Amino acid sequence: MLRWIRAMAAMIALLALAAHAAETPSKAPALAMKTAIFAGGCFWCMEAAFDEVPGVTETVSGYAGGTAPNPTYGHHPGYQEAVEVTYDPSKVSYAEVLDWYWRNIDPFDAEGQFCDKGDSYKSVIFVFNDEERQLAEKTKQAIANRFKQTVATEIKPATTFTAAEAYHQDYHDKNPLRYKFYKWRCGRAQRLAEIWGPPKPPA
Numbered sequence: 001m002l003r004w005i006r007a008m009a010a011m012i013a014l015l016a017l018a019a020h021a022a023e024t025p026s027k028a029p030a031l032a033m034k035t036a037i038f039a040g041g042c043f044w045c046m047e048a049a050f051d052e053v054p055g056v057t058e059t060v061s062g063y064a065g066g067t068a069p070n071p072t073y074g075h076h077p078g079y080q081e082a083v084e085v086t087y088d089p090s091k092v093s094y095a096e097v098l099d100w101y102w103r104n105i106d107p108f109d110a111e112g113q114f115c116d117k118g119d120s121y122k123s124v125i126f127v128f129n130d131e132e133r134q135l136a137e138k139t140k141q142a143i144a145n146r147f148k149q150t151v152a153t154e155i156k157p158a159t160t161f162t163a164a165e166a167y168h169q170d171y172h173d174k175n176p177l178r179y180k181f182y183k184w185r186c187g188r189a190q191r192l193a194e195i196w197g198p199p200k201p202p203a
Helices: 002-023 043-050 094-102 130-147 176-186 188-196
Strands: 034-039 056-064 080-087 124-127 154-157 161-163
Touching (some): 034 094, 043 056, 043 094, 043 176, 080 124, 080 161, 094 130, 124 130, 130 154
Parallel strands (some): 124 154
Antiparallel strands (some): 056 080, 056 161
């Protein structure tokens, strides 16, 4: 009799566990972090801009788009200064990250960005797949239509990205006075306000 009681108790416990599991909704698997790469002139400024975006978990200043090995600040032919943006797609979408990029560059400058001129400072969206390319092209055309101007920003496949030297990383936090003076002297904030209106925080 005791053995039968124990067996029944075990069966009841198993049934209760199964019922609880059926009632408890399973959690959706967490989305993997994603990466975007943008060139928009001085990488200090681009890094600072994306650090403001909720859902962005990391920004890295670096060199993108070139083929020569081991680019450095003093020698990076064929590369653009760029920022690698890591973000949580459950908190911010690629479309929102891309929109923030547009609002932080001068898309009509074919020679560079603000006071920085030359190939290294040209604006480029580096895309990882067709979906990103289509969205980049769609928004580029929308800006051209809105302002009735040619958008100089290029759209290229993401190939290489090399992190810049350590002293460039988080420059706006490590050297706030120098950074603010550079940004003001370069006319970046003034030109962005002229194009996009008074600065607004990211959504």
